[in-house]
Amino acid sequence: MLDRILFPTDGSDGASEAFEHVLDLAADHAATVHVLNVADTTHDSVTRIGGDVVDVLEREGESFVAELADRAADRGVSVVTDVVQGGVEATIVAYAAERDVDLIAMSTRGRTGLDHLLLGSTTERVLRRSSVPVLSVRPGDATTRYPYRNVLVATDGSDHADAAVERAAALAVATGATVHALSVVDVGAVGSEAYSGVGALVDSAEETVAAAADTAATEGVDTVEAVEIAASASGGIRSYVADHDIDLVALGTRGRSGVERYLLGSVAEQTVRTAPVPALIVPGPDRGDG
Numbered sequence: 001m002l003d004r005i006l007f008p009t010d011g012s013d014g015a016s017e018a019f020e021h022v023l024d025l026a027a028d029h030a031a032t033v034h035v036l037n038v039a040d041t042t043h044d045s046v047t048r049i050g051g052d053v054v055d056v057l058e059r060e061g062e063s064f065v066a067e068l069a070d071r072a073a074d075r076g077v078s079v080v081t082d083v084v085q086g087g088v089e090a091t092i093v094a095y096a097a098e099r100d101v102d103l104i105a106m107s108t109r110g111r112t113g114l115d116h117l118l119l120g121s122t123t124e125r126v127l128r129r130s131s132v133p134v135l136s137v138r139p140g141d142a143t144t145r146y147p148y149r150n151v152l153v154a155t156d157g158s159d160h161a162d163a164a165v166e167r168a169a170a171l172a173v174a175t176g177a178t179v180h181a182l183s184v185v186d187v188g189a190v191g192s193e194a195y196s197g198v199g200a201l202v203d204s205a206e207e208t209v210a211a212a213a214d215t216a217a218t219e220g221v222d223t224v225e226a227v228e229i230a231a232s233a234s235g236g237i238r239s240y241v242a243d244h245d246i247d248l249v250a251l252g253t254r255g256r257s258g259v260e261r262y263l264l265g266s267v268a269e270q271t272v273r274t275a276p277v278p279a280l281i282v283p284g285p286d287r288g289d290g
Contacts (some may be wrong), residue, residue: 001170002029004101008036008092011064017139018107019068021278023075024146025105025135028174032078035068036095037061039085058083089125096132105135108272124269127253133167133282136272143276147175148247153216154182154237154271157208160252160284162215167282168250169216178222180244181212184236185229202227234270241275250280 007022009015026033039057061083072079084091096104106123127134137144153168155161165181172179183205187198205227213223224244230236241249251268272279 002026002031002102004034004099004103005031006034006036006092006096006099006101006104007068008038008088008104008106009064009068010037011060012107014107014139016068018105018137019071021137021144021146022105023072023077026072026077027075028147031102032080033072034080034082034095034099034101035065035072036081036092037064037083038088038091039083040088041085055085058085089122089129092126093129093131096130101132103133103135104130105137108136108138123272127268127272127281131283133280135278135280137278138276141276143247144278145247148172148177149175150180150244150246150248151177152180152182152237152241152244152246152249153212154184154233154249154251154267155208155212156183157211158252158284160282161212162252163284164250164252164280164282165212165215167280168248169219169221171248171250171280172216172221173219176221177247178224179213179216180224180226180240180246181209181216182226182228182237182240183208183212184233185227186231186233186236187229188231198229202229232270233267234274237267237271238274238276241277246277248278248280249275250282253281253283 005022005026007019022033039055039061065081065083069079069081084095092104104126108123123136148171151168151172153165155165169179185198185201185205209225209227213225216223226240228236228240230239237249249271251271253268268281
């Protein structure tokens, strides 16, 4: 259930486009959207206008959140607006924790227009620190659709992957979507033909997706079980997304290795950067408040 969604905005066209998807989601769940602009205190923003000292970034931020609030009101979506000074990613994570939000939704393109730069400096850091799921939305992409019809959850059987399965199933319930449980057998550079143990890995992956599908099925949604053999986990995910008309991909922030940073550098981060559909990154039950 989504009751509160946090949407940080920098006033960019990318954020404006992604907000439409967030409104679709909020309207379907009767959720309140918290529209937040962070006046980055790492920049010198204070100036004097006439006789008053005015923080330029705060004034600018107020106009950004007001514009989105008007759009939410037009859709009948409840909205709260805030402009807060601080470091961007730390303020976003703290705001989400303090207001008990259920989801942080972020555009993958900010004012720079460069996905990679934004993800390397803001979204990626929020992913690593957030104790709540983060939904990344690629603005302007024709494949960004709602209601969801096919939701892909990538799983390796870890606790974090199990948390992603539960979140994916809950979102699928709202739209009657099918949940696709996928495990990617990552054979890396050696290739499937040269790896003598690939058969055992496939067997294990089949057990993993069967368990994930069973979990999703308890929510009353249709499920599909799939195992992909690929040179990389992120590549296998992208291939499945393209071949099966997927609308949303979900995965955890930490795999069986338990090394969160490594996974985010290789699978979750790459999925957020390259997937042509929204990506839901779900922290496990042991994730703290940042």
